[in-house]
Amino acid sequence: MKSPAQEMETEMMEAELFVNRTGIMTNPELSAELIRGAKQTPPSPPKNGKQLLLSKAEYLKEGLPIGSPPIIIVDQTVGKEELAADADRMSVLLDKLGERLAFERQGTRLYECFLQKLEQMPSAEVGPAVEDIRHIYEEELEHFRLLQTAISEIGGDATVQTPSADVAGVLSYGILQIVSDPRTTIPQSLQALLNAELADNDGWQMLIELASTLGHSTLVKQCENAFKEEQEHLENVRGWLTDMTLSSALGEDAVLESDDEPKPKKRAVMRSKRVSKGRSSSKKKTKKRRK
């Protein structure tokens, strides 16, 4: 049995566990010594800085790429020059299709992971509902499969990890880390998803322009449909993050009052869009909202 003094000591220790210690003002005396020492001590000779640029330049000169574009299958009836030109064009298209495919596939798993987190959280008045995220998850999966078919139909191998897909994978690594971390909050996960959606939207726009330039009209139409849905994802993720951030700063009631478009109306718009696409609406009319 702990004495009152021991209990107070335990409470204080527990309170100290959740203090951000990264700033210079956390330990003023230690920090003063740190600053004084840095100012008084001569740094490493500045002339060695040029070596850094020279060293990097040497590696760049070697010119070895991250990887080669995917293998292209071209029509054997066309002439050699046209084959070569066509191969280059197709190579760029397949590289970018591969990038989009990898992004959508990872995006599917990202939203799946986020859904698992959302389902465990207590309800809140602002932010996404489980059904909203499930909807995005399903669309990401559709986009992935659309791209899989598109690549296959133009003669590519949809399982190839293209150079752009590889780059996108490296860029996305941090996003996955944030969403899959059980310590990150819903708004923090939304921040990561916002990064993903911003990149995704630009990626689809690029693909539309590329497919259009190369004369793939069917692909353009498919990409435009997907892009419309991605724009919706971006708008929603941005909206949820904004609402939750403001709610956190100002309190939930203040956010609901100050919003030009009240939350229920926004949700009605989303529901009607889903219904018009023939999707089943949620069984629950009152949506669960998450902190």
Added chain:
Amino acid sequence: MALDLMKEKGIPLEKQKFDWRDMVRVPTSKLDDDAFTRVRIILMNGIESEVVRFQHACARMNKDLQLALARVRRIEQHQQTMVNWLLPADLSPLETTIGFEQVAIEVTASVAQHEPDPYLAQVYRFGLLEDFDHMYRFSALMDRVTGSDANNILQSYTDILPGRPTALEHRAPEDDLRECYDRKKAQPISKLNAGTIMAGENQTHDYYMTIGPMFADPIARQLYAEIASIEEQHVTQYESIIDPEETWLEKWLMHEATEIYNYYSCLTYETNPRLKSIWQRFADYELGHLHYVLDLFHKFEKRDYAELIPDSLPEPIEYRSHREFVRKVLREEVSFRAQGKQISKKPETPVSRGYREQMNSEGSPSESISAGYRWKPGTELAEETPDIKKLEKRVA
């Protein structure tokens, strides 16, 4: 291999030089280089890591050898850096893990088939099926958490199938130790094999221990905790097949011979010309180390090294797919278990069963991450396109 270890002197120690630019080359390509190039880099990093580890342990127990060890170890350290830094930065920790398991499967399969001692060959096959299962579990993790296809790394050389279930691999220490070869009777290839596989497993264990905490996903963290524990069991197993009666200098000699054997194996199979020149250079360095150590052996042990070092190297490790062999072992031996130092179909000991029940008492991460997992081209989420269906008909 025709290399005469006594005749070929390689490059003497004092001429083995590096600078930082030389040591840090432009890395290989994750997308373009053959998977076996990556396998060789990973294995050779493991071989060098083992050598550095051994030479430190040796130095702690042999004051007279400390300077000689420090000199050789300095070179080994820089060789290790040069080799390991050939892995590119876009190879994620999980992708590297897939590469590690491919090393374990394909190299152990080659070793198991060329091991003349039937008991040791059985030990390798036993470990093989466990690493094979790790590949399946990590592939499921990669698919279900990151949405990536492990076959982008494996390049179709290695199957992604359940092996001996990881959840059933947890054994009490007494069931991980094996009989060792007799240092006076074992064939040189048996000693080279043991040194090679032990190095690979030790490196794998250390790698999983390093990267495990880098994953944010708690199931990923649990899976690495579970499989790292098995890899430690594997290190226990493989180091126990090496005769502990070998003297320190004898072991040092065998380490250098193992390095030469492995660099020549790499040289035999390497397809990337940049790496071929590195394997050749380091094979020559290791020959230099071997002769340096032979001089020490003469001085301190005053006995004939001929009993230890073969006239010529055995056939190289085969860097190719061993699919058919692995599937055969899987069919015939997946139910094998360890009972003390023996491996057979007999039931396990109560002490291992009890240990495993305790470890799995709150569930098994390897089982939960891969529940119902079957690898598909382009991941579980992919639909079967006509070109994939056509591909399947080629083997139907």
